[in-house]
Amino acid sequence: MSPVKNDHITVNTQNSIRIVNAEGTVIYIDPLGISGEPADADLILITHSHYDHFSPEDIAKIRKPSTKYVIPKSMIGDMEKIGASMMDYVSMEEGDRIGLAGVYISAVPAYNKLxxxxxxxxxxxxxxxxxxxxxxxxxxxxxxxxxxxxISCDLALIPIGGTYTMNAREAASFVNELRPAAVIPTHYGSIVGKPSDFEEFKRRVEEGIEVIQKLSF
Known part of the structure; x- marks a missing residue:
């Protein structure tokens, strides 16, 4: 299997992800720990309202007047914290699918069972x-x-740090069922988890799934 193109994807820390498509559209997910003030975000996707995923300080560094936001419906009341009007964001629930800025986005569940x-x-x-x-x-x-x-996907970005999410062992078992062509582990080595979680995760992921390291420590 040929490697999955991933040089357009960076992981800054935790679940802070940046994607740039072929048209130059810049998509951030849960921006955190942003250096400088790039003001280059076309889309900002927020997964939930915890401080390490919804950081008004970091959003201020990357937004520009035309930036659009994608948020869970339950976060509508939080948008005033970043000065966003109703025209600036789209709220979603699991199962929804939208087209925005030339990309399609589907919402899927994310929660703890116990x-x-x-x-x-x-x-x-x-x-x-x-x-x-x-x-x-x-x-x-x-x-x-x-x-x-x-979920049908070519590339998955999966948390492996445990405590608040699945740990390296659980994440590997999940990925072995999901069967993406490639996986990038996130959410380890800083607030929760340790850098060595990557090696445990990689060891447990089955052959045929490329494991890509983006976080560095």
């Missing part, structure tokens, strides 16, 4: 982004949910 940190009732989300013919699944903060193993 842990209290991300209850399903909050309606927080992961996203599948259809970009340049590549389906990119950004899981957000979630457990390994059986219902999500049927």
């Amino acid at each position: 842990k209290p940190f991300h209850p399903r009732r909050n309606g927080w989300l992961g996203y599948v982004i259809d970009c340049d013919g590549l389906k990119i699944y950004a899981a957000g903060d979630t457990d390994a949910l059986k219902e999500n193993t049927s």
